[in-house]
Amino acid sequence: MITLSYKGKNTFLEAVNKKSGSDVLECYQCGKCVSTFPVSNFMDFPPREIMQMIKLELKEECQMANSTWFCLTCSACSGRCPREINIPAVMEAVRHLAIEENYHPDSKQVKNIRKFHEIFLDMIKRYGRNYELRMMAEFNIRTRNLFKDMHLAPKALLKGKIPLGVKSMKSAKAIKKMYEMADKLEQQSK
């Protein structure tokens, strides 16, 4: 049975709103975000539908949808939202809640996206920036697809598109501190 959630209850909607700092209930389904979504062709549900699913407490469906994991946080959608909903923050909130709850999706595609996120964030934490070569290698190892896109590597290396090494950013220490502070705030908000 589908139950419409309402404010004041500790629901999925409330959790998403709290985490994102937005109010999903403000969405009136105009669909403006759908037409601006750069990766909408690859998504199973456009943001408008994700908003509705959150209102309907369809938590697992939201977590399973590749849309919430595909979101590039480019903010093209929220720029056009007449209700000023921070749609990327909402998508991120759904992802974070899924990770916090240790949700393991069945979909291989979503699993891989989740791994990609983890590796990317780890690179930023370590070096203060992305280290593409290491990221590619770790991703291929963790997804057990060792030779994925390997044919592109020589060309990219020769053209200098992928540097062999990485220099940590000067601000790497400060970024690490930011991660630690975010972790602390996360713990306190639980």
Ligand code: SF4
């Ligand atoms: S643009 Fe905003 S109000 Fe319109 S459907 Fe998308 S999220 Fe809802």
